[in-house]
Amino acid sequence: xxxxxxxxxxxxxxxxxxxxxxxxxxxxxxxxxxxxxxxxxxxxxxxxxxxxxxxxxxxxxxxxxxxxxxxxxxxxxxxxxxxxxxxxxxxxxxxxxxxxxxxxxxxxxxxxx
Numbered sequence: 001x002x003x004x005x006x007x008x009x010x011x012x013x014x015x016x017x018x019x020x021x022x023x024x025x026x027x028x029x030x031x032x033x034x035x036x037x038x039x040x041x042x043x044x045x046x047x048x049x050x051x052x053x054x055x056x057x058x059x060x061x062x063x064x065x066x067x068x069x070x071x072x073x074x075x076x077x078x079x080x081x082x083x084x085x086x087x088x089x090x091x092x093x094x095x096x097x098x099x100x101x102x103x104x105x106x107x108x109x110x111x112x113x
Contacts, residue, residue, distance in 0.1 A: 019031045021034060021035060021038075022060070022066040022067050022084065022085075023063060023064060023065065023066030023067075023085075024066060024085060024086055026086065034086070034089065037089055037092075037093055038084055038089055040096075041084070041088075041089060041092040041093070041096070041101075042058065042069060042084055044096075044101055045069050045082055045092075045101075045105055046058065046069055048101070048102060048105055049069065049071050049105070053071045053072070053073065053079065054072070054073065054074045055071070055072035055073070055074075055076065056069065056070070056071050056072075057069070057070045057072075058070075059081075065083050065085070066083060066084060066085055067083070067084045068081040068082060068083045068084060069081065069082040069084070071109075079109075080108050080109060081108075082105070082108050091104060092104055092105075
């Protein structure tokens with residue numbers, strides 16, 4: 001049986017390495033891009049919701065769900081959360097690419113209607 005070369009083994013290990021970002025494991029080669037996207041989406045989402053709601057905070061109170069943007073009404077009642085998870089970031093990036101992030105974000109408000 002042929003042995004794999006050390007270079008190929010090292011490359012495979014590097015590709016398979018995962019890094020924890022918040023509550024999620026992200027492939028190491030994608031971490032920097034993911035973190036950049038996550039911060040951009042979080043910033044845009046906060047700005048979007050601050051124009052519509054009196055209280056908008058970035059929170060981390062659920063270790064299984066990870067960090068979220070929490071939106072509250074004037075009485076402090078939570079209206080909804082937008083989790084900064086890989087699925088939402090992927091969907092947000094697709095929306096941003098089409099200049100439709102606001103249409104994506106408004107879906108999270110529908111739970112309060």
